[in-house]
Amino acid sequence: MAMPAKALLVGTGRVAFHLGHGLKRAGLELVGVAGRSGTHVRSLAETLLVPGFILGEPLPPADLMLIAVSDDAIAPVVKEIPITTAVVVHTSGVGDLDRLQPHPDRAVLWPVISMGPGAPLDLRAVPLVIDANTERARKAVKDLADGLSDQVLALDHHRRELVHAAAAISLNLPTFLLQRAQALLQREGIDPSVLTPSFVAMGQKIATVGAAAALTGPARRGDLGTIHLHLARLADDPELRAAYARLSSMILRAYDHPDHGNTDV
């Protein structure tokens, strides 16, 4: 594996923070951090011990430019950068490679994980999805990804978007349901953290035995009486009640239980 010699990080948000630490840990030469806000640039540059640059001003030469800005800002930000021989890479799960025009060598490196504030993530355990428009860009992003992670998947735009949708279903929706379920308890004066240990344990169980074997609960067992009891308790929250009914019907059908032919249980 040959890591590209010099990289410039564009962006000062969550991905720039974790990627910047990962790049340094992997031994890549980070020539600087660039962004639009002087305060944010200074803060990340000091954390990573590299020079900071403001977008619109001259940027240092690099073999690779990693554009870790909001999805909608990728195209306008790269258009502001003079056409470069560097391989220009964005980190989004949804944007196509054309967003990086007019730069000739374009690539994607999308970390399939939720990146929030906190200690730098260990990227070796994070799947990285890559894509590129030229052989040069493909080799550069593959070498980079192999240097950062043990799990690298090359996927075209169509399949990357499918993985992005699947990640949203499997990660964002259960997290939102947890938030709404905790609000239910809070309204009754019950400590919402009572739900947290089982949520965490389920993630670990899924990693061990897979989602199909890990699933439990009344719909999985076909306990219609319990489902109807839950639906009655949700009468004051029609949105959550509808979501519970629809998802329970999906599970009942998936496990060949009768749901009285009604999609809402």
Ligand SMILES: NC(=O)c1ccc[n+]([C@@H]2O[C@H](COP(=O)([O-])OP(=O)(O)OC[C@H]3O[C@@H](n4cnc5c(N)ncnc54)[C@H](OP(=O)(O)O)[C@@H]3O)[C@@H](O)[C@H]2O)c1
């Ligand atoms: N967070 C995740 O879980 C995650 C995971 C994988 C991939 N991604 C992808 O990584 C990329 C960055 O996401 P993030 O979570 O790091 O976002 P973020 O924490 O919200 O940071 C966004 C960055 O974009 C900059 N920005 C926004 N609009 C700009 C503009 N018009 N011109 C210049 N800079 C602009 C912001 O600058 P200011 O600081 O000046 O506002 C900030 O540095 C996105 O493409 C996202 O889809 C995110």
